[in-house]
Amino acid sequence: MDVPSLPQTPPILTLTVNPALDVSTSTPHVTGEHKLRCSATRIDPGGGGINVARVIRRLGGTALSLYAAGGPTGDAFRQLIAAEGLPTVMMPIHNSTRQSFTVDETDSGKQFRFVLQGPEVTEAEWTACLDTLATTMPAGGYLVASGSLPPGVPDDFYARVARLARDAGARCIVDASGPALSAALAEGVFLVKPSLRELEAHAGVKLDTPKNQADAAAQLVASGAAEYVALTLGGAGAILASASGVIRSDVPRVTVISTVGAGDSFLGAFVLRLAQGRTAEEAFRSGIAAGSATASTPATELCHRDDVERLETELAAALSVPRR
Template sequence: MPHIVTLTLNPAIDVATSVPEVTPEHKLRCGPVRRDPGGGGINVARVVRELGGDSIAVYTRGGATGSLLEELLEEKGLLRRSVALQGATRESFTVAEGAGAREYRFILPGPTLSEPEWQRCLDALEDVAVGAAFIVASGSLAPGVPEDFYARVARLAKRLGVRVVVDTSGAPLRAALEEGVFMAKPNRRELRDLSGVSTEDFATQAAAARELVARGRAEVLAVSMGAEGALVTTSTAQFRAAPPPVETRSSVGAGDSFVAGMTLALTRGQPPRTRCAGASPAARPRCSPRARTCVSGRTWSGSSPW
């Protein structure tokens, strides 16, 4: 089976802990600390591997935190290709509060990449993506990286004959969709930004998704809706996937797990409902142990999109 290549321009060490209550000014005594290798593409590659697929992660790393990232990925046994940076890999910090497990997430900006550094990322991607089934470009762009970087990835993928999946936001997402991708996974807020539709009405959101697909921005548009599941749209059909009842522990990495499940199911040539359902168990093994299941494979409307 062809492999899946993921790209992470701005990876992180994900630090997770808990406190009884978040209050200003006082020292907050934290519980046990967990550190995981993180960032969109790294999360996707890890979940693909946990589900029995073949993945190669391309990512940046620098400084002492970059060395820790390498150690953590080595422990996970992940196939990978790193690009060395002058700047240090960032950290992200998540604090769960009390029994209700409300989450507070703090995201640092990451190192600034020079043009030679981000160009080396494209070169490394081209090296490992030959013969791949998919390139998954996921996560935010590091400072210094041009907004059209994921559009450049899409052009590279077309030249290699590889389908590309993009999961990002803002100007980088718009630029990638202008170039055209196989699949994109915006959330509802990102769908509003792309379409200019401000309403939360589901029918209006579904129409906005169909319009983006009809304009050739993506062959598949998978809109994640948190606890409400996901909406999958193609040129011939539209499916709504509803989440099964699960214990919610954390939303961190759930979207990346959804992308991993969908992409792996596509690689395996599974039928449409199985592809949507494949994203459901993917959210559970996640990259750290506090997962939220995203979707199941219930058909909303239309015929098979694949």
């Protein structure tokens, strides 16, 4: 398999085994048993690692994206990716790439998100994905494994990915949930980015106070599960835990329109800044800026560079850095 040659930029590789065609539209009111007349439809290539790479590109960086795709929707997905000019390696599967469907209810401001199940992936297909990953692993760079696992892929898939990265001298970053997240943490990773709900599910307890949240993130670092834990809290801000302590930050004031892709944008900006030699605190600030910028865009649109840089500047003055 030919791998696109990349310019000499910080080595970042993203992995998406369950991408999706993100379809979004709006209608005045969502109600049952009626035809709902919708606005114009927007279609974007989505999925964790794909969105991370798209944000990295928008912010002036470069990442090579590995993704699994198949069927007619996979063909459409590949065309959308090509139109954005992302360097990619497609890992073929037999079944069709999934779709996700987002509807904005304009009368209420509510957003309805329908995430369809991914295609069944055979053992031969997911092991081939691991083989492709092993041949493209960025030694000395960053591997971002992000998104859900489709049916047929084992819960320890990201743990296997983390092991490959460690053996190759790459820093593995995981954004996952449920058993896949827990297995990756048991293996040990460089950075993990859970939401509050994902961290609560892993810890098995309710984390309903700032102290409990900070302690849970710090405990993952202390146990060796991750060198960095970036805990995103939506409108309540974010926490970064490392061996140096815990940083908590509020999010900048923006008009939230759609949170689709905000977490991926956070991670894309964070990783890019690390690869560019920024400090973890600066990368954290950039991640918050990118997530907030994406939340202020409609439907499945992602952040824009000018907005991210403006919000980074605002946060630089406001970010407090308490140490534990």
